[in-house]
Amino acid sequence: MWRMLLTLRPLFLVLFLLLTFSLHAQSTPGPGCKPIKQRELWHDRIDREQKNILRADGKADEIFVASRDEEINFLATRSLVEKIDRLQCLVESDTVLKAQVKVAYLTGIEKLLKTFQSSFRARRIAGSNLPTLIEAFEKAILLDKQGVSILPVVEANIYEIGNLVVSTEIFKSNPGYKASRNLLVLKYGEQYPDKILYTLKSNPDVPFRDSLILIAAYKYPRQLYDYAAANNNLGYAIRKIDDPLVKTISKMATSKGSGQLYFPFLDNIVKGKQTFEDIDAVKGDDVKYYKLLVKTRVDYVYRMQQKEQVFEMESLNWWLKKKANEYFVKRINELHNEPDAKRFQILQQLNAQELYYLIVNTESEIYTSSYVRGVYPLVMQRVGNRGDSLLQMVNFDRFKKFIKMAAGFNTLSHFLNSFPKNGEADLLMTAFVNGLEKSEGLEDGVDVADSYASIHETIPPIADEMLRNVKLNYEKNLSQNNKRGMVIYNILYKLFLSADTTKTVDLTSEFGIPPVYNVNYSSLVTPDSTQTAIMSMFFFGDKDGKDDYNDFIQQFSNANWKKNDAKQWVVFTSVKGKPVSIFANKPFDEESGEDEKAQVAMTAWQLEKGLSPTIVVHRGHSYYAESTIEHIQPTAKIVFLGSCGGYHLIHDVLSHSGDAHIIASKQIGKRIINRPFLELLTDKLRGGQNVDWIPFWSEFSQKAGKVDGFADYIPPHKNLGAIFIKAYKSQMMQNES
Secondary structure, three states: HHHHEEEEEEHHHHHHHHHHHHHHHOOOOOOOOOOHHHHHHHHHHHHHHHHHHHHOOOOOOOOOOOOOHHHHHHHHHHHHHHHHHHHHHHHHHHOOHHHHHHHHHHHHHHHHHHHHHHHOOOOOOOHHHHHHHHHHHHHHHHHHHHOOOOOHHHHHHHHHHHHHOOOOOOOOOOOOHHHHHHHHHHHHHHHHHHHHHHHHHHHOOOOOHHHHHHHHHHOOOHHHHHHHOOOHHHHHHHHHHOOOHHHHHHHOOOOOOOOOHHHHHHHHHOOOOHHHHHHHHHOOOOHHHHHHHHHHHHHHHHHHOOOOOOOOOHHHHHHHHHHHHHHHHHHHHHHOOOHHHHHHHHHHHHHHHHHHHHHHOOOOOHHHHHHHHHHHHHHHHOOOOOHHHHHHOOOOOOOHHHHHHHHHHHHHHHHHHOOOOOOOOHHHHHHHOOOOOHHOOOOOHHHHHHHHHHHHOOOOOHHHHHHHHHEEEHHHHHHHOOHHHHHHHHHHHHHHHHHOOOOOHHHHHHHOOOOOOOOHHHHEEEEOOOOEEEEEEEOOOHHHHHHHHHHHHHHHHOOEEEEEEEOOOEEEEEEOOOOOOEEEEOOOOOOHHHHHHHHHHHHHHHHHHOOOOEEEEHHHHHHHHHHHHHHOOOOHHHHHEEOOHHHHHHHHHHHHHOOOOOEOOOOOOHHHHHHHEEEEEHHHHHHHOOOHHHOOOOOOOHHHOOOOHHHHEEEEOOOOHHHHHHHHHHHHHHHOO
């Protein structure tokens, strides 16, 4: 019979809803249960909450869509309508209950539905739990009527259901109320261990408090540090626990000065390998503190490779990055106009391991010149130009990041050639490619994709081996039916093939992404009748920025363009060919921040006039590039980062415009290269032509190909990291649909 009803479910559901909602229209809990006049208000409130839940799925109809499963939706709707009506009737028709108790139970039903609705909307509870919730609440009422503990109801259900039942607050006089509240704290802590301490702060006297504190301490020691320092009941309770880890963290939290400086060394202190006095001896000296951080990181990595648990590696990493950036890299970056001997003097006190961690912790901060002229050659000098020795010294920690950066800064060929034994470099690159399906996020996959173009051009045999290993990894994931791994390695395989211009790989059709090899002219112009291509150029107020700006003004001061001068920016509009407008902010003094104000004003004016730029050009040092990226609109189709190291910012660009074609330099951006690129691009725009990157790059090469550094400019169709991100998102969306 039930199977037959399921086949007729849509029709049956309509008939069922017509019947039940005709009853609701009468504001009654059901046939034969008409409430007395004094309690009609409470029943009306329940009816209102039933209707509110029906609308909670976003549709004002008579079906509660709790999930994609029609049967679940049917059962949830039936419970909401039929079971709630029955529960109302159960309360109303009871001849023993006093009037005030009936009102309390009816109020509880209303609050249950109201809190369920808010929790469902906030995605704190699944809609499919509604039938179980109503059933649990009915059982709690039946037990409460008999004066029996409601604890079994809370024990039998998940936290979300038990909490909604108890939080109606109509069971406060029940003999199991306190035990139920305590059990909910325990259930919540077990289900959400990262919220244990937050919950205990409001419930410090639960009988299992110390057990929960220990769970939190070993899972989230950094959280315990914050709570242990507080002068409240929970803080006192934490500091009384006799456990080595808790006692150590409590001592850190209550120490004078910055107890956080001890935290990176928590594991060693707990295990008796370091003392507070050891850290006190160095924490006032940035260099010595950084050196101790590196030494500890190398030790922790080795122990983790031996399957040993290590506490608070995250804190160690945070301080390592902070000190690497603030004390070392920031300083050598700021001295970029000074002679190398003065600029890199601060690095002379560091050994190979310490220099290595400067590199892998400062990917987005280190200037190209700081890496190429300073840190990289010095670290290789420290190890006698032996890359294998360097990686062994750090137990191969974060070697994928190091390889990716070496490829990006064009030093990978030098690094791999420093391996003295045949096959060692091949093994390293095999490990570089393997296991991407196991990594969290996309960083490792992007690192591999980003690296391949450079490797393909500079070390073809290694590139061939990478391609073979990618194919092997795809086949392994295919045999294991690992969909994520299949997507990652299939994308990488096709990307690697596309890097060979002799291969005809249509990445657009392969991955369902926008065209990679060209940008249609129609996508570069405004949708209004003027059909104008809008370009934004961003300049900065340092000496180089002002020189770039003056060069730009000179370049476009010719018969093809008309100049319009505003207070904070200039606009060149084409007078020959198709309409093109080039906006450029004036590079005011960098110290005053006026150039930034000019950029903001220019962008705001464009948006106000509906002139969203489809082309964005950054002209300035790499440390200004992030400022330019903040102005990129989703309409941007071409982004040119004519700066040192702009290649490393492609991922930030895509977060602003997911379809952008990005041109950037892996190393030093040069005015003599940027100039012909802009001339060629604007000529295409004035001619109303599509931008086809392969022939475009061929023309660009004829104009600037002989200039040293041209090979470091990466065209969009070879910007494999950007294409990887676009393809992965597209492929995973297709798999989910």
